[in-house]
Amino acid sequence: MVSCYFCLVKDAELKFNRPMLVGREREYVDEALQSTWMSGDGHFSRRVQDWMSEELGLQALPTTSCTDALEMTALLADVGADDEVVVPSFTFVSTALAFAMRGCRLVFADSDPGFPHIGWAQIEPCLTARTKVVVVVDYAGSGHDLDRIEQECAKRGLVFIEDAAQGIGARHGQENRRLGSFGDAATFSFHETKNLHCGEGGALILNRDEWKARASVLWEKGTNRKAFFQGLVDKYGWVDLGSSFLPNEMTMAFLLGQLQHMDGVNGKRLTLWNTYDAAFSQMQTTGRIQRQAHPPNGDHNGHMYYVLLPSLEDRSRVISALKKEGIHPAFHYQSLHRSRFIEERQPGTKPPCPESDRFSDTLLRLPLHLGMEASDCDRVAEAVDRAL
Ligand SMILES: Cc1ncc(COP(=O)(O)O)c(C=O)c1O
Numbered sequence: 545m546v547s548c549y550f551c552l553v554k555d556a557e558l559k560f561n562r563p564m565l566v567g568r569e570r571e572y573v574d575e576a577l578q579s580t581w582m583s584g585d586g587h588f589s590r591r592v593q594d595w596m597s598e599e600l601g602l603q604a605l606p607t608t609s610c611t612d613a614l615e616m617t618a619l620l621a622d623v624g625a626d627d628e629v630v631v632p633s634f635t636f637v638s639t640a641l642a643f644a645m646r647g648c649r650l651v652f653a654d655s656d657p658g659f660p661h662i663g664w665a666q667i668e669p670c671l672t673a674r675t676k677v678v679v680v681v682d683y684a685g686s687g688h689d690l691d692r693i694e695q696e697c698a699k700r701g702l703v704f705i706e707d708a709a710q711g712i713g714a715r716h717g718q719e720n721r722r723l724g725s726f727g728d729a730a731t732f733s734f735h736e737t738k739n740l741h742c743g744e745g746g747a748l749i750l751n752r753d754e755w756k757a758r759a760s761v762l763w764e765k766g767t768n769r770k771a772f773f774q775g776l777v778d779k780y781g782w783v784d785l786g787s788s789f790l791p792n793e794m795t796m797a798f799l800l801g802q803l804q805h806m807d808g809v810n811g812k813r814l815t816l817w818n819t820y821d822a823a824f825s826q827m828q829t830t831g832r833i834q835r836q837a838h839p840p841n842g843d844h845n846g847h848m849y850y851v852l853l854p855s856l857e858d859r860s861r862v863i864s865a866l867k868k869e870g871i872h873p874a875f876h877y878q879s880l881h882r883s884r885f886i887e888e889r890q891p892g893t894k895p896p897c898p899e900s901d902r903f904s905d906t907l908l909r910l911p912l913h914l915g916m917e918a919s920d921c922d923r924v925a926e927a928v929d930r931a932l
């Protein structure tokens with residue numbers, strides 16, 4: 545009886561995220577558990593790499609997280625204390641952390657006024673003679689201005705990194721390219737909050753030929769172990785920097801089970817996204833909220849649904865009201881240029897990033913996961929309406 549009551553209470557709760565199994569994860573993990581190779585770069589790791597190249601046309605090295613994949617990009621870009629790196633202020637710490645760890649100076653680009661992404665218009669004023677790398681984020685699973693940024697970076701000899709943590713399966717630009725295929729390298733996250741997941745995981749996508757051999761060394765703790773197993777060298781040893789960036793076979797087995805259902809997962813998320821958007825369209829006309837806007841020239845993968853509220857106070861009030869009804873929304877990134885770390889590390893250089901600050905203070909992400917139905921989106925929209 546007690547457990548029955550608990551179930552009823554639990555069902556009424558609408559969590560922000562609920563990681564789900566969507567395919568053959570259990571079967572594949574079981575296979576990995578029975579194999580004699582459980583460490584990295586095994587059978588399932590290669591199947592994940594093959595899936596990436598067949599389905600996305602991208603050459604990938606799976607990693608233990610997107611954070612790790614970003615650290616690999618900083619190593620590949622060979623940056624140091626003399627270099628500046630342009631990053632969005634409105635992003636997760638990991639986008640900038642990778643470059644902070646190499647001692648670079650971070651220059652924060654403000655968001656576009658229309659959406660949280662940065663475009664060339666925001667990047668260009670941040671460039672100096674010391675700029676070596678530009679990093680962008682495909683926020684909410686959509687890209688912005690990526691063709692232009694790629695061309696401008698190539699023209700100036702700048703390294704261009706696409707943090708596609710949330711972007712799996714979406715497309716952008718004149719040639720309708722997959723997110724993750726722009727720039728010199730890109731990164732994906734397979735953290736449990738992403739469309740496709742393996743608990744914790746990521747991938748590095750390599751678009752620059754001369755980085756490929758080095759990337760496999762960085763991946764394997766700075767050794768040429770991969771070349772050894774491929775029969776290209778007769779012994780292996782320490783040849784470069786690196787870390788243990790490669791994930792184990794159980795993680796890769798789980799991820800393969802998810803990847804095989806990318807279209808179905810993204811399709812269901814898009815259905816929920818569209819339900820939210822229809823429910824909020826009426827409220828937008830009364831000026832109480834602003835609906836999520838995606839940049840032009842691409843689609844999105846339904847990664848998140850958010851609304852912008854009039855103020856930080858309104859957002860705090862709506863969050864408390866929704867929580868009382870068992871609905872768990874979430875705010876998102878806090879401008880990195882305002883972080884304690886940057887104030888201490890780069891004192892006195894806080895640039896104004898008013899748009900990033902506005903998104904930090906007013907953006908409210910609503911529950912969106914595969915355990916939801918369209919009626920749940922309507923319930924959330926009604927609760928927001930009541931709370932405002
Ligand atoms: C834009 C962005 N980059 C990187 C990361 C880090 O991903 P991971 O948790 O896989 O390291 C996140 C996490 O959500 C993110 O939002």
